[in-house]
Amino acid sequence: MIEVLGAGALTTVQDRGRFGCLRWGVGTAGAMDSMALCAGNILLGNDRDCAAVEICVFPFRVRFGEECAFALTGADCVAKLDGAALIPWSAHVARAGQELHLAAPQAGPMRASRAYLCVAGGIDVAKVLDSRSTQLRGAFGGFEGRPLQRGDVLRTGATKRAPGKAACGLGLVPPQVALPLERDGCRAIRVLPAAEYERYTPESRASFWSGEWKITPQSDRYGYRLSGVGLQANAPMEMRSHGIVPGVIQVPPDGQPIVQMRDAQPTGGYPKFATVIEADMWRLGQAPIGSRIRFVEATWDEAIDALDELDAWLAEAQRHVSLHAGTGKTAA
């Protein structure tokens, strides 16, 4: 078990998400950076979908109640275990009573914003509608359907191997480094135009691609509200409500786009300008408030290839960890 000693707002338990419940109005939720979640689980020999703690407000502190293998992925938060520095994107073992401390993410041009604390066996909260992700709007799933707070005690799931057998000492090269995507010094996000794209003025369409978009403070797991040169439609549109997914870029009448994120509603009615490709959602999920992004148009084939690229990265990570576990000092 792990006790939360200090957590900022919006620290939540997430797995990859809750699928198949859109027809009841239940959005998918899930980790904003699914690559970091999967990588952390791979490092621990977990199923990739095991639940972890997603942290986006710092500092964050927990105490381990028993010996526990854990991995830290996502943003590099200068993690310390009882004061000793930990290497990011690798697995570690905590002894009973040790405290883990995460500080604000390291500064830099491509600063990440969310850290993941994965534990061997995963965070053991009850599955609700087949997922352990926190459904904030519905107040269910995760830990009591709410963000974590000081004093919460999280159980860890059963593991196949002893804590000492985690792939300690092996680090993964973060996808952000291995699969970089930038345009003019900005984080680049690939999108496909959506149904109403052609109904915007040529100037608006041009500025969408050429301009920088700032992620405003009114951004969270539900959506990122962007600010930039406003997008003007040729004529006002009043849409029928329809299904939407994380990544859809809606344009309310004020012209400032909103990108739906993991806690997005499953339906919407604002015009859709474009949609972030699934393979780049983790990049956007790591983009901090106040940072600037650029949009790049993808073709359908490129967007599908990008998914394959992520799968290949995860398979390679899995292979590294398996090799290490098979030959390392921890072999039985």
Place this chain on the structure above:
Amino acid sequence: MAEAEGRVMSVEGEFSLLGTTAALFEAPDAEMTLQTQQRIWALAREAQEWDEVLEAVPGMNNLMLAFARPPRELAQLRERVLQAWSCVKPMTLQGRVVELPVVYGGDGGPHMADVVAHTGLTIDDIAELHSTPLYPVYALGSHPGYCYLGGMDPRIATPRRKQPVLRIPGGAVSIGGFQTGVSASPGPSGWNTIGSTSMSFFDPARDMPALLQPGDSIRFRVEKVIR
């Protein structure tokens, strides 16, 4: 058949992408009708069985197909959807009628003034017109247990808000364009809230978590009008 502003518009309906995560089919009908919705329900039932479809999600006279894995060959899926749409027959669903008492206006209806301003009607007229129809549940969406309803009187239609409101309470009765609905839990909304009611619409512990399903109906009863 027309090619309007680069979108594939046709009498067959429209097929568009939501990135690589889903595709959207929109029925071509100019009017939003129950009969079209019944065909959407039938199309959803059929598409749910397709390999590439994780979930077929009805909207208002449209259908979203969330992908299990996006298909490489998009054209085939588009053809398949349009072909299926041309064949489906309306599927009638037998449901229940749930009555909801509503307090119109006042603190629970903070945007009533905007609907008054847009429609030129009085608060009493709006409450009257809003509570008259029997509203069929077309689809669920927005948030757990929320119902999209058909059948609103077009005279009280009011455009969605220029900027979404960050938080409206559960039980808020609201109008967005030609649609109306009741929020099932607190959260953000771009619609105009005209009143409030109380009802538990969703419980994930139930076998059927949502109180209402497509095919059920809601009747709003005027409990009070605050002018």
